[in-house]
Amino acid sequence: xIIKEFPYQGVITRKTSTEDEVGDTVTENIEIYNGDMDxxxxxxxxxxxxxxAIYTISMPxxxxxxxxxxxxxxxxxxxxxxxxxxxxxxxxNYMVSQLGGITITASRGQW
Numbered sequence: 435x436i437i438k439e440f441p442y443q444g445v446i447t448r449k450t451s452t453e454d455e456v457g458d459t460v461t462e463n464i465e466i467y468n469g470d471m472d473x474x475x476x477x478x479x480x481x482x483x484x485x486x487a488i489y490t491i492s493m494p495x496x497x498x499x500x501x502x503x504x505x506x507x508x509x510x511x512x513x514x515x516x517x518x519x520x521x522x523x524x525x526x527n528y529m530v531s532q533l534g535g536i537t538i539t540a541s542r543g544q545w
Contacts, residue, residue, distance in 0.1 A: 440470030440494060444514040446506050446525075463511070467504050470494060471514055473521075476539070489523060491538040495530060505530060506538055 446467040452460050476488040491512060496504050505528070506512075512523040523540035530536050 438470075440472045440492065442471050442473070442514050442516050443469065444471035444491075444493070444512050446510050446512050448507065448510045466510070467493070467496070467506070469496065471512070473514060473516075473523075473540075487542065488526070489540050489542070491523065491540050493536050493538070495534050495536055503530075506536065512538070512540060 444467075445465060447463040448466050450462055450464055452462075454460050471491055471493045473489050473491045476490050491514070493506075498504055506525050508525055508527065510525045512525065514521045514523065521542070523542055525538055525540050527539040528536055
C-alpha cells in the first residue's frame with residue numbers, strides 16, 4: 435500500500451453572480467480547484483451520519499494557469515471523492531501555510 439499525503443481527489447467550486455445585459459442576475463458555479471486532498475473528522479458525529487460534524491481538509495498550495503495562488507474562500511463547496519464515494523463539504527474557514535499547504539475547516543449538510 436502506498437501512503438500519500440493527499441490520498442483523495444476533490445473539486446472546489448465557487449458560486450458567482452453576474453448581471454446580464456437585460457439586468458437579470460445569472461448565478462453559476464465556477465471550478466477553482468481540481469486535485470489532491472485529504473480530510474479528517476474534527477468533532478464527534480451527531481446522529482447516524484456526520485451531517486453536523488466539523489472536518490479539517492488539507493490540500494497543497496498551487497497556482498492556476500495565470501500564476502496566481504488558488505485560495506479557497508468561505509462558502510465555497512468541496513466535493514471530495516473517497517474511494518468512489520463523493521462527500522460534499524462547505525468551507526467555513528481556511529489558513530494558508532508558508533510550508534506549501536492549505537488547511538480548511540468545513541462542515542456537511544449546513545448550506
